[in-house]
Amino acid sequence: MTTSPTQYAHPEALVDADWIEKNWKENDVRIIESNEDILLYDTGHIPGAVHIDWRTDLQNQVIRDYIAPDQFAELCSRNGITPGTTCVFYGDKANWWACYALWAFRLFGHEKVKILNGGRDKWKADGQAMTREVPKYPQTNYPVPGKRYDKEIRAFADEALAQSKSGKPLIDVRSPGEFKGEITHMAEYPQEGVLRGGHIPGAKSMPWQTATKDDSTFKSAGELATIYLEHCGLKPDSDTVVYCRIGERSSHTWFVLTYLLGLENVRNYDGSWTEWGNKVGAPIERG
């Protein structure tokens, strides 16, 4: 890969409205909407799309973790998904939760994943078809994944600390105010109980939206390379950890680095600031 690529490392990971219109009825394709707004899917969605909620479908409902492999298999089965199904994710907030859901699918080894570039907002702004009809797909028998790929694409607090101590790349994708420790949550978002503000020592600030255009689509490969390879100093084989507040914005950046720039070793620290900012003894930098 050069420092100024002319195309994405994995262009097949992005689709547009034309692709959706041509392919959504295919048996081996499933369109999946994931939003912050829990009722948004109910107000209208892409024809044929199913709804997966980040909190109720993907997260363990008792402890802070993801669902177990058997629950993932059940989730896929009831949505008519097989290991061979190409899952195309889209949603609100410039695809935050779509990228989060995609990343969660990768945690369970589901490799055939794509993002609808621009997400729900662009689809709607472009006047594409929406429906309130909830599709029904034949139940499948998705095999229970043998493992969860935590080691490969997920970082835990102790690994983020090791990353910090060793000076390896840590990218903080929150807003500048959150990074500096002036606020502990996004403006207009509820405080979610973080006791300390700031960032993990050594982390570089690169807010997630730096990677997107005004219409929520991703910037060009060359622009992304300038942002992350030149400004952040990342290299194709860098052992990189990204984080935000609860892991959704950093999923967006994880997708950019992994699929659009082709970095080989990027992990999402999904515990993020709601864990780090509360953790006794965790080192913090401000400013």
Add this chain to the structure above:
Amino acid sequence: MYPPKLEAIINLFESLPEIERRETLVSYADNAKKQEPHPGEKFTLEDVRKDEECADTVGVYLWVDDEGKAHFRMTLGPEVQTLTRAMTAILCKGFDGRTPQEVLELPDDFVTRIVGAELVRVRSQTIFYALARIKGICKVYLDRQRRAAVA
């Protein structure tokens, strides 16, 4: 215990299975625009702001009529979430004609009976926002009334 209009809404939602409950919430959200101020309407108090608890601007408009009964209108920015839209429509309708004091004294537990425990559990911030703003404007109104009475 609850105002009759609100009680009727609560009873409706409690009678619905989960899927129809969600559909009804979406239906209320669809109709939230009907709660916007109508041309020519005048209000006793207006509170329009974008604060840290909501993703977009929300306006609350209170008119207290000659009998001391409150009537509410609300405006919602485009980024306001669907549950907040739904609660806006429900509360404007359910609280209409009650006094500000009655609105302020209402316990919040009816919200769970309307939207269901599951949605409250996963999205409590969104669900209670409209109620907090309505109670907030009622409190401001009553505080001003008390200060005026003392003066």
